[in-house]
Amino acid sequence: MSDDTTRPAGAADGTDGVDPVLSLSNVDSGYGEVQVLDDCSIRLDPGEIVCLVGPNGAGKSTVLKTAFGMLTPWTGTVEYHGRDIGGMAPEEIVREGIGYVPQTDNVFGSLTIDENLRMGGVARDGGLDEVIETLYDRFPIIDRKRTAKARTLSGGQRQVLAFARALVMEPDVLLIDEPSAGLAPNTADEVFEDVREVNDMDTAILMVEQNVTKGLGISDRGYVLDQGTVRFEGTPEELLNDEEVSQLYLGG
Numbered sequence: 001m002s003d004d005t006t007r008p009a010g011a012a013d014g015t016d017g018v019d020p021v022l023s024l025s026n027v028d029s030g031y032g033e034v035q036v037l038d039d040c041s042i043r044l045d046p047g048e049i050v051c052l053v054g055p056n057g058a059g060k061s062t063v064l065k066t067a068f069g070m071l072t073p074w075t076g077t078v079e080y081h082g083r084d085i086g087g088m089a090p091e092e093i094v095r096e097g098i099g100y101v102p103q104t105d106n107v108f109g110s111l112t113i114d115e116n117l118r119m120g121g122v123a124r125d126g127g128l129d130e131v132i133e134t135l136y137d138r139f140p141i142i143d144r145k146r147t148a149k150a151r152t153l154s155g156g157q158r159q160v161l162a163f164a165r166a167l168v169m170e171p172d173v174l175l176i177d178e179p180s181a182g183l184a185p186n187t188a189d190e191v192f193e194d195v196r197e198v199n200d201m202d203t204a205i206l207m208v209e210q211n212v213t214k215g216l217g218i219s220d221r222g223y224v225l226d227q228g229t230v231r232f233e234g235t236p237e238e239l240l241n242d243e244e245v246s247q248l249y250l251g252g
């Protein structure tokens with residue numbers, strides 16, 4: 001049984017009166033005729049890191065794709081600062097202030113680090129050089145390799161470049177799909193530190209992560225998704241210590 005600290009889906013929203021920066025409310029969504037999300041409700045408050053966990057195929061990536069306009073919600077709403085953005089195109093959503101770092105193909109390997117960052121800023125109105133310099137200051141690992149082709153970077157370095165590329169638009173929300181995928185444990189730890197660094201730049205983060213302990217370990221809250229629905233939400237401690245969550249979803 002779950003104890004009463006872990007809120008089952010649809011229970012108290014834990015808002016404490018704060019307006020979410022991003023929220024999905026009662027969203028159904030999917031691919032073609034195939035429904036994946038089923039009455040899915042998720043919120044991200046300003047400054048938070050929120051982690052989505054759950055079994056393969058639960059719909060975690062689909063949440064990010066729906067929030068980023070790659071999929072249009074069939075029902076329910078996606079709101080950014082209280083404004084309905086459901087069905088807006090990704091390029092508009094980027095301008096609104098939401099960035100997205102997909103799990104794969106998140107940098108252009110044949111372009112240099114600098115060119116990748118500049119491409120990340122094509123929709124900016126100005127101030128591109130300044131923001132790129134700020135990002136080089138934040139992430140020295142890419143600063144040292146400005147003129148190197150992105151394909152020469154290690155997996156961890158590439159992930160940092162992908163974050164920085166999304167940050168060129170100075171989003172206040174970043175959606176990150178499995179930042180540690182395919183990385184050795186030590187490298188994954190470094191990438192999680194970089195996720196925190198991104199969060200320190202006043203960027204709220206909604207992240208999907210298979211490495212539940214580490215993903216929740218850097219997060220403020222988490223959601224357990226199963227079959228397109230939120231089954232549990234709570235703080236990392238609540239989720240990790242909940243017997244039912246642990247047995248059913250976190251491999252005991």
Ligand SMILES: Nc1ncnc2c1ncn2[C@@H]1O[C@H](COP(=O)(O)OP(=O)(O)OP(=O)(O)O)[C@@H](O)[C@H]1O
Nearest residue numbers: 031034036054055056057058059060061062063208
């Ligand atoms: N482009 C697509 N077309 C059709 N079905 C898709 C597509 N992408 C994903 N799906 C299906 O949607 C369901 C949810 O996929 P999703 O990638 O959101 O799950 P996930 O929780 O992120 O899982 P994983 O951890 O395995 O990536 C799966 O059954 C998947 O096969």
